[in-house]
Amino acid sequence: MSRWEPNTRERLLDAALDLFGERGYDSVTVAEITERAGLTKRTFFRHFSDKREVLFAGQELLSRIFAEAIADAPASATPMEAIAAALTAATAPFGPQRRERARQVKAVVAGHRDLHERELLKLATLRAAMADALRARGVPDPTAGLAAEIGGLAFTTGFARWIAPGSERAFTELVREALDELVAATTTLG
Known part of the structure; x- marks a missing residue:
């Protein structure tokens, strides 16, 4: 897992949308989103309170x-x-x-x-x-x-x-x- 790379929020959103499209929203976990983005769960929770909030960023x-x-x-x-x-x-x-x-x-x-x-x-x-x-x-x-x-x-x-x-x-x-x-x-x- 990378310690820091630019566009963290964008990477998390892209990973989440890819996974939601592949498997459906309900079947995707935060751990899977962070793994796809190459980040940690801790990093995810620095940006979003839960996977739902990824969709409402901004x-x-x-x-x-x-x-x-x-x-x-x-x-x-x-x-x-x-x-x-x-x-x-x-x-x-x-x-x-x-x-x-x-x-x-x-x-x-x-x-x-x-x-x-x-x-x-x-x-x-x-x-x-x-x-x-x-x-x-x-x-x-x-x-x-x-x-x-x-x-x-x-x-x-x-x-x-x-x-x-x-x-x-x-x-x-x-x-x-x-x-x-x-x-x-x-x-x-x-």
């Missing part, structure tokens, strides 16, 4: 990106303009090289109820980060909560389109398109 980073982009939006920005800034800032981790990995993660999550529940919790945490950042800008409720919900829905809609079979469009384009569609739809609600 949540804290996305929450921070959302909050910082909303905070950094111009003072004159409307709540939806601040949400648009957050969604645009958060697209950096979603480059074309990550699309196939995202498809693999989604396939594993879709097949397991507990993983789907964890995904919903992750999305709720991201929406809460946006709402809290809007409130910190002085946006009152329910406006802050509604804007964050629309932002969260735009994020998940854009993501689903980005990982769809045959999709080649950039995540940034898809998430902004989804946000525009949702904002337009709100005007038809009455």
